[in-house]
Amino acid sequence: MALKNSATTISSFLCSVPTLFLSFTAFLLTLSISFFFLFSNPRTQFVSQITPSESHDSIKVYVADLPRSLNYGLLDKYWSSAPDSRLSIDSDRQITSTHVPKNLKFGPYPENPLIKQYNAEYWIMGDLMTPDDLRSGSFAKRVFDAAEADIVFVPFFATLSAELQLGTAKGAFRKKMGNEDYERQREVVDFVRKTPAWKRSGGRDHVFVLTDPVAMWHVRTEIAQAILLVVDFGGWYKLDSKSSNGSSSDMIGHTQVSLIKDVIVPYTHLLPKLQLSEDQRRHKLLYFKGAKHRHRGGIVREKLWDLLVNEPGVVMEEGFPDATGREQSITGMRTSDFCLHPAGDTPTSCRLFDAIQSLCIPVIVSDNIELPFEGLVDYSEFSVFVAVSDALRPNWLVGHLRSFSKEQKDKFRRNMSRIQPIFEYDNGYPGGIGPIPTDGAVNHIWKKVHQKLPLIKEAIVREHRKPAGVSIPLRCQCI
Known part of the structure; x- marks a missing residue:
């Protein structure tokens, strides 16, 4: 009954259309045209005055x-x-x-x-x-x-x-x-x-x-x-x-x-990129190279080291990817299914991005980690996230990683190969002066900064209207 009354109303409004079907079609067409003109006009009254840029492509x-x-x-x-x-x-x-x-x-x-x-x-x-x-x-x-x-x-x-x-x-x-x-x-x-x-x-x-x-x-x-x-x-x-x-x-x-x-933003990776077409059989389960002893959050790394160092299929190496260590890291990451990424002095390190460029599936054991370009990149499509409490359970982590099938690991690597360019800074020009890759790290940084602008503009406006002599305490903007 309600649909019939609506059709009658629309038919009456359009005058020249006698049928319910044509009336409803005309109504949708009119509505679409209205929305087109409303949102395609850059000067419409509904556009905010604090829009960060007239164009959303820069x-x-x-x-x-x-x-x-x-x-x-x-x-x-x-x-x-x-x-x-x-x-x-x-x-x-x-x-x-x-x-x-x-x-x-x-x-x-x-x-x-x-x-x-x-x-x-x-x-x-x-x-x-x-x-x-x-x-x-x-x-x-x-x-x-x-x-x-x-x-x-x-x-x-x-x-x-x-x-x-x-x-x-x-x-x-x-x-x-x-x-x-x-x-x-x-x-x-x-x-x-x-x-x-x-x-x-x-x-x-x-x-x-x-x-x-x-x-x-x-x-x-x-x-x-x-x-x-x-x-x-x-x-x-x-x-x-x-x-x-x-x-x-x-x-x-x-x-x-x-x-x-x-x-x-990403660290710059220190190891060369491995193309998916160049990937070969990986015969080790898990690889890590770095310092065992770190400060603050690094205590987890020390405990993990002691749990994993003697596990079959696991390689734990001390050192940093300088001249000798770099070659060891390349070999280790390219021959292992998974690369361990525990917190050190800070929640993350360039090791994560070396793993991505090496197509070694990151195993992230860092409960408070912040990652680049989230919202533009879904890390769960190519990484394994493990709670610190689980990782420190004896025998748990190795068993968890062995449970992944070859098909799952291959899918992780295919996904990783697609996002490798996102973490590349180098544009290939002397002095860094030259066109940047559109899908590279620098462009993604600009896009993430652009996303911040509406709230930053709002904060500026709020500060301007504050009466002289009034101070607003800083607050944690936690999300």
Whole structure:
């Protein structure tokens, strides 16, 4: 009866259509046309005024005008400095004498594995430095007026700055006096905080790349409101008791990082990519290479080591993928079905991305892990997630991994091969200046930053309407 009455009403409205079927069809057509014009008109009254960009296929980026000494100048400093005191063999000193041309405007990033794993800052900057006519594949559109920008990118090579200090005078790192890294941090923060762009937004739309867990160590509270590109939050919640001397004033506040405003980015993998077509028979069950003894969350790693070290089909090796260790890691990861990824000093490491490039199924034992590009990538399609409590049960983990069929493992590897490019930074151009892969890490970073913009714009508007003298306490934006 209700359908009949609706048809009568529609027929009466259309006047010229006598049948129920045609009336209903005409109604749907009219409704579709109305929705088309409503949502295709960019000036419709329902479009929010804080939409981050007129176009959803780009993000507008302004690059803060920092001096060269704070980015590419640090590369010049690195290549002219003494060998890294933390490495027994410094391969970069060999590279610089044979493969690095003199007077390069944009030098290569170090191959030193302690530094290379954090080189996202180099490739992101390279994208922004690429001429506009070559940047058609980038999700970021560079603008030269901060007032037009969605975000302000701060081009400080914070990781390289920190690692230069750690590699030459580690003892001065936690101090401010005699610490060149601290002086550079101070210069960056003092510069950006004086700019009109920072004053308009309180820094909330500024982007810092802090992939090294100790990058910008001394000034983190001053940039906490900005968009931070980090590999995880493990180095942000607190200092270990030894370094903080038990003083609560040295503890890092949990309000400084948040999945709402910040972006988790991949480590740079240190091992070469294995194509699915090149994959061969894997005769080991589980592989791990790394340091057994770590701080904080790494206690789980030590317990796992003791449980697994004598298990048949399991290989546990001590070491880091430097010259010798790299070859061991390549062999180990390419001949094992699964690669163990337990927490260390922080919840994640470049080991995860080495495993992905090696088509070795990651076994993630880290309850508090944050992963890059979630929402764009479903890690459960190619990884095994295990609760710490289960992993530490005797004989449980090996039995669980043996329960996966060949078909399941093959499916994991097929899925992994499809997402390998997402974790690639390198664009193949000298100095990193050149078109980036549309499906690579840099573009996915820009897309994740773009997703943050509506709430960041809202926070800026809320701050502007706050009466003078009123302070709103920082709160954990937990999700």
